[in-house]
Amino acid sequence: MYELWSARGSGGAIIEAILTLANAPVRIIDAPPWEDGPHLEKLRQVNPLGQVPVLILPDGTVMTESGAMVLLLGERHPEAGVVPALEDPLRPAFLRWLFFVTASIYATFRFDDHPERWVSGEDCRTELRERVGAARKAMLRQLDDEAGAPFFLGDRFTALDLYIATMSHWKPRLDWVSKNCPRLDAIVRRIKADPRLEGVLIRHFG
Numbered sequence: 001m002y003e004l005w006s007a008r009g010s011g012g013a014i015i016e017a018i019l020t021l022a023n024a025p026v027r028i029i030d031a032p033p034w035e036d037g038p039h040l041e042k043l044r045q046v047n048p049l050g051q052v053p054v055l056i057l058p059d060g061t062v063m064t065e066s067g068a069m070v071l072l073l074g075e076r077h078p079e080a081g082v083v084p085a086l087e088d089p090l091r092p093a094f095l096r097w098l099f100f101v102t103a104s105i106y107a108t109f110r111f112d113d114h115p116e117r118w119v120s121g122e123d124c125r126t127e128l129r130e131r132v133g134a135a136r137k138a139m140l141r142q143l144d145d146e147a148g149a150p151f152f153l154g155d156r157f158t159a160l161d162l163y164i165a166t167m168s169h170w171k172p173r174l175d176w177v178s179k180n181c182p183r184l185d186a187i188v189r190r191i192k193a194d195p196r197l198e199g200v201l202i203r204h205f206g
């Protein structure tokens with residue numbers, strides 16, 4: 001049995017969706033990093049960054065970093081169909097954009113969600129928020145330019161579509177994505193209409 005430390009509306013939705021597609025048993029532990037409580041200390045014990053998702057494998061191995069979890073679950077549960085296999089010609093593009101969404105986009109939220117961790121003074125914090133927000137919008141536009149249809153990689157559904165469906169709910173939020181990133185918006189709608197994922201996505205995003 002897997003154990004997933006997650007929180008409503010977080011990137012834990014991506015990992016939960018993959019485990020659902022794989023039909024893999026999982027125990028979900030609600031550990032919202034943005035709420036005070038005794039869970040925070042426990043979360044820091046498994047992930048010193050205090051971030052979710054954290055995936056504990058059936059043998060007790062702790063994994064942080066959603067991109068690493070996606071690749072591992074893709075290997076262990078190929079039936080979930082979310083990671084192109086080694087010989088698949090789509091694999092290089094998948095890897096490129098998986099690292100783009102995780103290392104370049106997802107990683108930015110820790111800066112404008114918590115500017116006080118990085119700079120002091122309200123002016124600096126406002127500027128940091130604005131610059132990170134603008135950089136993120138530019139990256140979302142780049143992602144939109146590269147997006148295929150009906151899925152990011154064309155005919156093939158992958159974990160990239162789960163990241164797009166999840167992250168589009170975060171800043172600058174779904175309304176902005178709908179207006180500025182029509183291809184991403186179409187992917188979000190497509191993923192939300194997938195009956196296999198309805199339970200997970202409604203639980204996380206309503």
Ligand SMILES: N[C@@H](CCC(=O)N[C@@H](CS)C(=O)NCC(=O)O)C(=O)O
Nearest residue numbers: 010011033051052053065066067110
């Ligand atoms: N690089 C990490 C990013 C994880 C992350 O930023 N998670 C957010 C929730 S969606 C979080 O826990 N934020 C709280 C914080 O950074 O303090 C990953 O891909 O898993």
